[in-house]
Amino acid sequence: MHILRELWTKEIEEPDVKSSYEYVLNLRERLDDTLKIAREKLEKARGRQKHYYDRMAKRRKISVGEKVLVLLPTDSNKLLMHWKGPFEIVTTVGINGYRINMGGKEKTFHANLLKGYIARDQDTSQATTDERPPTSSCAMPAASVTVVEDLEGEHFNDSDCEALPELGGWGSEETVNDLKYGDELTLDQRRQLEERAIMYSSIFSDRPGTVST
Incomplete structure (x- = not known):
């Protein structure tokens, strides 16, 4: 101035x-x-x-009494977040704040840390359990499976185990004699391959075995 x-x-x-x-x-x-x-x-x-x-953007509005999940740090690492709950909304605080009952203690959280919890319908869960087919206690060890025709309107019970066909084992075993060689090989090359196959005949079997340690 x-x-x-x-x-x-x-x-x-x-x-x-x-x-x-x-x-x-x-x-x-x-x-x-x-x-x-x-x-x-x-x-x-x-x-x-x-x-x-x-x-x-959409305004998130949660009513009092609804159950929500809260985004909180994990117990092992405070830098990692996961959803915990459900907890019940006790009251609203301001526009975007909600007071939640967490095991007897009330805490206030912003709406961005909450999401609605949808409980599973008990009737639907019970209906799904009731619609499961009956299981049988009989068991038959086998190396392969077979398809048994299911008759409409009939239920499977333990007495039906006797009607199942008995399944066989592994079947015939393949050996080095079943190996096929290419036609483009010469007689000398074929003879060398046959000698190698006989020398390592144990690895040319279709039967499962054990490995050496």
Whole structure:
């Protein structure tokens, strides 16, 4: 203000001093104008961002008495989050806050940390259990399976085990004599392969065996 008073009263007579004062004042005015423009642009940018966000955003509303899951840190690592619950909503706090009963203690959480809990329908669960087919206690060891025709309207019971066909074992065993060689091999090459096959005949079997340690 002292510099401005000297300029207005024309107390400064030297041109160099006067131009320096004017430069400082003009610079300050330009800085103020620039700051004002930057704030206006910032407000417009915030408005656009809010407009784009509100187009996809939905207000989450949870009623008192509903059960919810809460996003909380894990017991082993505080940096990892997982859903715990269900807990019951006791009351609302403000617009997006909810007070929850957590094992006798009430805590307040933001709506972003909550999601609705949908309990399984007991009637549907019981109906699914009742519709399961009856199981039988009989068992038959076999190396393969067979398909038994299911007669409509009849139920499987333990007495039906005697009617099942008895299944065989592994069947015939293949040996090195069952190996087939390519026709493009010469007699000498075929003889060498037959000698190798006889030497390692144990690995050319279709029967499962044991491995050496």
